[in-house]
Amino acid sequence: xxxxxxxxxxxxxxxxxxxxxxxxxxxxxxxxxxxxxxxxxxxxxxxxxxxxxxxxxxxxxxxxxxxxxxxxxxxxxxxxxxxxxxxxxxxxxxxxxxxxxxxxxxxxxxxxxxxxxxxxxxxxxxxxxxxxxxxxxxxxxxxxxxxxxxxxxxxxxxxxxxxxxxxxxxxxxxxxxxxxxxxxxxxxxxxxxxxxxxxxxxxxxxxxxxxxxxxxxxxxxxxxxxxxxxxxxxxxxxxxxxxxxxxxxxxxxxxxxxxxxxxxxxxxxxxxxxxxxxxxxxxxxxxxxxxxxxxxxxxxxxxxxxxxxxxxxxxxxxxxxxxxxxxxxxxxxxxxxxxxxxxxxxxxxxxxxxxxxxxxxxxxxxxxxxx
Amino acid sequence: xxxxxxxxxxxxxxxxxxxxxxxxxxxxxxxxxxxxxxxxxxxxxxxxxxxxxxxxxxxxxxxxxxxxxxxxxxxxxxxxxxxxxxxxxxxxxxxxxxxxxxxxxxxxxxxxxxxxxxxxxxxxxxxxxxxxxxxxxxxxxxxxxxxxxxxxxxxxxxxxxxxxxxxxxxxxxxxxxxxxxxxxxxxxxxxxxxxxxxxxxxxxxxxxxxxxxxxxxxxxxxxxxxxxxxxxxxxxxxxxxxxxxxxxxxxxxxxxxxxxxxxxxxxxxxxxxxxxxxxxxxxxxxxxxxxxxxxxxxxxxxxxxxxxxxxxxxxxxxxxxxxxxxxxxxxxxxxxxxxxxxxxxxxxxxxxxxxxxxxxxxxxxxxxxxxxxxxxxxxxx
Numbered sequence: 001x002x003x004x005x006x007x008x009x010x011x012x013x014x015x016x017x018x019x020x021x022x023x024x025x026x027x028x029x030x031x032x033x034x035x036x037x038x039x040x041x042x043x044x045x046x047x048x049x050x051x052x053x054x055x056x057x058x059x060x061x062x063x064x065x066x067x068x069x070x071x072x073x074x075x076x077x078x079x080x081x082x083x084x085x086x087x088x089x090x091x092x093x094x095x096x097x098x099x100x101x102x103x104x105x106x107x108x109x110x111x112x113x114x115x116x117x118x119x120x121x122x123x124x125x126x127x128x129x130x131x132x133x134x135x136x137x138x139x140x141x142x143x144x145x146x147x148x149x150x151x152x153x154x155x156x157x158x159x160x161x162x163x164x165x166x167x168x169x170x171x172x173x174x175x176x177x178x179x180x181x182x183x184x185x186x187x188x189x190x191x192x193x194x195x196x197x198x199x200x201x202x203x204x205x206x207x208x209x210x211x212x213x214x215x216x217x218x219x220x221x222x223x224x225x226x227x228x229x230x231x232x233x234x235x236x237x238x239x240x241x242x243x244x245x246x247x248x249x250x251x252x253x254x255x256x257x258x259x260x261x262x263x264x265x266x267x268x269x270x271x272x273x274x275x276x277x278x279x280x281x282x283x284x285x286x287x288x289x290x291x292x293x294x295x296x297x298x299x300x301x302x303x304x305x306x307x308x309x310x311x312x313x314x315x316x317x318x319x320x321x322x323x324x325x326x327x328x329x330x331x332x333x334x335x336x337x338x339x340x341x342x343x344x345x346x347x348x349x350x351x352x353x354x355x356x357x358x359x360x361x362x363x364x365x366x367x368x369x370x371x
Numbered sequence: 372x373x374x375x376x377x378x379x380x381x382x383x384x385x386x387x388x389x390x391x392x393x394x395x396x397x398x399x400x401x402x403x404x405x406x407x408x409x410x411x412x413x414x415x416x417x418x419x420x421x422x423x424x425x426x427x428x429x430x431x432x433x434x435x436x437x438x439x440x441x442x443x444x445x446x447x448x449x450x451x452x453x454x455x456x457x458x459x460x461x462x463x464x465x466x467x468x469x470x471x472x473x474x475x476x477x478x479x480x481x482x483x484x485x486x487x488x489x490x491x492x493x494x495x496x497x498x499x500x501x502x503x504x505x506x507x508x509x510x511x512x513x514x515x516x517x518x519x520x521x522x523x524x525x526x527x528x529x530x531x532x533x534x535x536x537x538x539x540x541x542x543x544x545x546x547x548x549x550x551x552x553x554x555x556x557x558x559x560x561x562x563x564x565x566x567x568x569x570x571x572x573x574x575x576x577x578x579x580x581x582x583x584x585x586x587x588x589x590x591x592x593x594x595x596x597x598x599x600x601x602x603x604x605x606x607x608x609x610x611x612x613x614x615x616x617x618x619x620x621x622x623x624x625x626x627x628x629x630x631x632x633x634x635x636x637x638x639x640x641x642x643x644x645x646x647x648x649x650x651x652x653x654x655x656x657x658x659x660x661x662x663x664x665x666x667x668x669x670x671x672x673x674x675x676x677x678x679x680x681x682x683x684x685x686x687x688x689x690x691x692x693x694x695x696x697x698x699x700x701x702x703x704x705x706x707x708x709x710x711x712x713x714x715x716x717x718x719x720x721x722x723x724x725x726x727x728x729x730x731x732x733x734x735x736x737x738x739x740x741x742x743x744x745x746x747x748x749x750x751x752x
Contacts, residue, residue, distance in 0.1 A: 014673050024696050025681045028508040031691040075547070076721050078710060081690075102542055108549025109713040111557050113688045118544045119515060125542050162521050163497050164514060166504030167470060174507050189672070197665050205584070284664040285577045289406060292569065292676075296414060300421045305686050307509055309430075310423040329473070336505045343472055 015186045015236055019243060022182055026305075027174040030116040034061035036071040036080040043091025049102070052124045053084075059120070068105070075107055082106040082117050168336040176250050180331035181304050183240045184266070188298060188324055190236065191229040191267045192291050195274030198225050199366070200287035218370040222363045225278075226271045233267035234260065244335070253338025258348070262330045265351045269323040272358025279366045298324045326351045385596055389604030396608075406574070411566045411616040412623060418562035419628050422686075423554055428453070429513060432460040432475045439486030441528065445498070448524045449479060454516040470501055477502045477513045548633075548717040559630055560712035561685030563620045564646075564705045565676070570613040571647050572675035573668070575654030578605050580667035598747050602740070606651045613650075617643045624716075634715035638725070642711045645729045645736075649704035650675075652739030659746045679705035707732045 035053065039046050053059050063080065065071035071083040085103040093100040104121055106114035169176045202208035211221055241259070244250050252259075277290040299305075301315060302324035308316055319325040326347040333339035333347075398404075435446050450457045458475055460466035466478040480499040488496035500517050504510045546552045582588040591601065621639060624630040632639070653675055661667035681687065682696070683705035689697060700706050707728040714724045 014669070018673065018677065021696065021699075022677070022681050024693050026687050027691055028687065029691055030688055033690070073723070076714075076718065077724055104542055104544040106544060106546045106552075108546035108552055109557055109717050110684075110688065111546065111549050111552040111554050113691075114546060115552055118542070122542045122544075161495060161497055162500060162517060164500045164502060164517070166502050166510060169504035169507065169510075172504050172507040172510050177506050193665075193669065193672070197668065201665060284668070285574070285581065288573070288577065288664075288668045289410070292573070293410060293413070297417050297421075300417050306422050307506065309509075310427050311421055315421055332505050333473075337471070337473075339471070 015190065016239065016243065018186060019179070019182055019240065023175050023178050023248070026178045026182075028112070029174055030113045030120075031058060032060045033058050033113075033117055033120070034063070034080045035059055035117065035121070036074055036083040037062050037064050038066070038068055038071055038083060038085045039064065040088045041086045041090035042088075043095075045091040045094045045100075046086040049084075049086060049124065053121070056120065056124065072105075075105070078107070078110075080107075081110060081113050082121075084121060175248060176336060177332075179244045179248055179250050180335040181328050183237065183244065184324060184327040184331050185299055185302070185304055186240070187233045187236055187263065187267060188270050188327075189295060191233050191270035192274045192295055193288075194229045194232065195225060195271045196277045196287045196291035197284050199275065199278035200281050200284045204283055212370055218367045219363055221370070222275065222366040225275055225366075226268065226359065226362075229271040229274070230264055230267050233263055237263040250335055251338075252335055254334030254344075255341055258330075258341055258344060259334050262327065262334070262344075262348060262351065265348065265355050266323055266327045269351060269355035269358050272355060272360075272362045275362035276358065276365055279362065279369045298322055301325065302328050304328060320350070321354065323351055323354045326354075382597075382600070386600045386604055389596060389600060390607055393604055394608045394611075406570065407612050407616045408619055410569075411620050414566050414569075415559070415562055415620055415623050418565075419555060419559055419624075422558050422562075428456045429477070429509065429516070430458060430475045431455045431513070432458045432466045432469045432478045434460045434463055434466040434478060434480045436462075436483040437481055437485040441486040441489050442481045444528070445481055445485075445521075445524050448520050448527075452516065452520050454512075467501065470503055473503070475503075476509055477517070479517065555628060556630060556717060557713055558685070559624050559628055560716050561683070561709050563617065563624070563712060564683060564685065564708045565679050566620060567613055567617060567643065567646060567708070568650055568675050568679040568705055570616055571609065571650030572654040572657075573671045574612075575606060575609050575651050576657040576661075576667045576671035576675070577664050578609075579655065579658035580661050580664045584663050598744060601747070602655065602743065606655060609651060609654075610644075610647050613647055614640075614643060630716055632716055633719040635720055638720045639712075639715050642708070642715060642725065642729065645732050646704060646708040646711075648736030649732050649739055650736075652736045652743065653704070655743045656739045656746070659743055678703045682706070683709050685709055701731075702735060704732050704735050707735075 037050055037053075039050070050062065054062055061080075063074065065074070065083075068083065068085060071080070074080050075083060083105040085105065087101070087103065090100050090102065102125060104118055106118060108114060166172055199208065202211060212218070214221075216224070237260070241252065245252050273294055274291060277294065278287050281287045281290055297318075301308075301311070301319045301322050303319070304324070308319050308325065311319070329347050330344055330351070333344050431449065433446050433449055435442055446457075449455055458469065460469060460478065463478075463480060466475075466480065469475045470478050478501040480501070482497065482499065485496050485498070488494040498521065500513075502510045502513050549556045579588070582591055596604070621632075621636075625632055654671060657667050657670050657674070661670055678700075679685065682689070682692075682700045682703055684700075685705070689700050689706065692700070711725055711728045714721050718724075
């Protein structure tokens with residue numbers, strides 16, 4: 001198969017393009033937020049809130065609407081993710097030192113982006129009740145004119161603070177999380193697809209019987225089918241390693257030997273699953289679907305998109321037999337965390353067990369079907 | 372007059388013949404039924420339970436080096452919080468090891484002298500928090516939770532000493548269409564899009580490539596069938612298959628996952644049918660372009676399924692992507708489908724939202740079918 005230059009291109013190029021595109025796409029950060037503002041207060045404090053929102057990098061558009069109904073139409077069309085309503089009485093209340101409240105209406109259809117937006121807005125508003133440093137001259141006069149508002153602020157402890165230190169990824173860069181994950185996930189797809197379609201293709205084209213009458217034993221043929229994915233996976237892994245570290249500047253803090261051991265063991269585990277499927281089915285279409293039916297759960301239950309800890313316990317249990325879950329932990333450990341070989345050994349061992357199981361199962365089934 | 376009518380009848384008969392042939396092929400293959408019913412159910416199940424953005428309890432280690440009242444109160448506030456499951460660590464070293472071994476997501480260190488520094492006017496009491504930043508989303512939640520607990524602790528302490536902190540501006544957040552902001556409610560419509568893409572694009576991408584690979588394509592061309600008949604005949608069975616599985620998905624979503632359906636079934640059917648135009652069109656285009664099923668499958672996976680997962684706004688918000696990528700997403704039918712489905716399920720039949728999205732889907736679909744048409748023509752020469 002490697003002789004075909006087009007197939008060779010198809011194996012190397014697309015994964016790299018995917019690496020580029022998906023690492024840019026896959027972010028849980030919420031940027032470029034558009035938030036509608038309905039200012040029924042028209043006072044200095046409302047203007048200050050608006051100004052602070054505009055000053056935050058997260059908000060790019062803050063269209064103003066005269067009333068909630070107008071803003072709601074924009075929200076329905078997904079032009080804004082939420083509506084901040086500053087009620088009348090907002091400024092007078094704050095100026096008098098009374099608690100004030102604002103309303104935030106969010107688009108629950110995009111609940112994740114909406115929740116993060118709510119976090120940002122509440123951060124901005126939390127500062128509003130404290131002494132009003134960000135206010136213009138006029139409103140500063142307001143707050144000094146009402147000593148009640150300033151006094152409690154000064155009694156709070158300014159000499160206590162929380163210092164947060166982010167390990168492994170100091171800037172909480174989402175790409176640093178995503179790229180090592182993509183290295184694992186993309187090689188899963190390739191290793192699985194190559195083997196899943198291999199036998200089915202020969203069966204469909206009628207060349208399978210020819211291979212069987214060759215002097216090689218079925219076990220030898222099966223093992224031969226498992227070799228190409230290992231080769232492709234290690235070539236791809238090398239490419240990924242170079243791109244991720246050199247181009248994206250993600251640190252690689254682990255051991256190279258462990259990295260390649262992990263890649264090969266993982267590819268073997270996936271190839272075993274692929275060959276198993278391929279021996280089971282009759283057509284390539286079926287093989288493709290079979291591979292797919294495995295690929296999706298593997299990807300979903302690996303911690304790739306959403307954390308494993310968020311899943312119910314029975315699904316968390318299933319992740320222990322998912323090779324990708326172990327592979328992703330290894331990649332995170334190797335790239336970001338610089339984990340010691342000893343602490344990676346557990347996942348590596350599990351991966352090896354899975355690889356042995358899938359290979360054995362695939363070869364056995366292949367021999368039975370070939371006989 | 373009768374001549375044209377006879378020709379019309381012949382045209383329909385031919386179309387019926389190829390459709391019957393394809394339908395037979397689809398329905399005889401037991402895997403088709405697995406595809407239409409079992410696969411969507413499994414996927415929806417996995418999506419529904421497996422994917423959740425609602426953070427559950429986070430494991431955190433607390434190192435308390437101070438034995439004073441304040442330090443205990445803060446540690447207790449951390450332990451009592453519903454967000455954290457607290458593991459006690461004896462000293463910094465063991466706390467850091469827990470973090471390194473991925474057993475906890477964060478370590479909160481309340482240093483020695485914490486209480487005294489808090490009482491004294493001229494010193495700063497610091498609480499140190501080490502967070503596992505490898506996964507930024509969870510790290511951000513940890514930041515927010517720790518800050519909330521810290522502020523609560525300071526407020527309670529101030530209240531005890533008779534100096535309440537100023538009441539800050541309170542924010543009442545209300546989620547329209549999804550009052551509890553359950554992530555499942557917006558993820559399940561997205562999962563349906565992925566499943567429909569799988570059936571519509573991936574399966575059809577193999578249809579003509581298969582004939583080509585087996586060498587039966589020439590035979591098909593030798594029949595009196597026109598291009599239009601071949602195209603319709605090849606796609607209609609898959610269209611029906613996808614609609615059946617969509618129905619299965621919708622029932623599961625409503626009954627098992629308690630998703631509300633605020634729009635009508637009719638609109639839902641219409642949106643699904645419209646989405647299948649670009650989805651099937653894309654599959655056919657791949658199918659006539661690629662010569663082997665393997666290559667077609669790969670291309671279908673890359674241009675159909677993966678973008679539906681990653682670039683459609685299903686998991687990742689499109690507006691947060693870099694501008695060049697946002698432009699690319701305009702060509703992805705799944706993007707329009709996601710918005711439409713989320714709207715029909717959660718908001719209702721908002722035609723102002725649905726009509727533009729459906730028009731986009733039809734436009735992309737027309738493009739795909741047009742290109743397929745041209746490529747089929749070239750093959751004939």
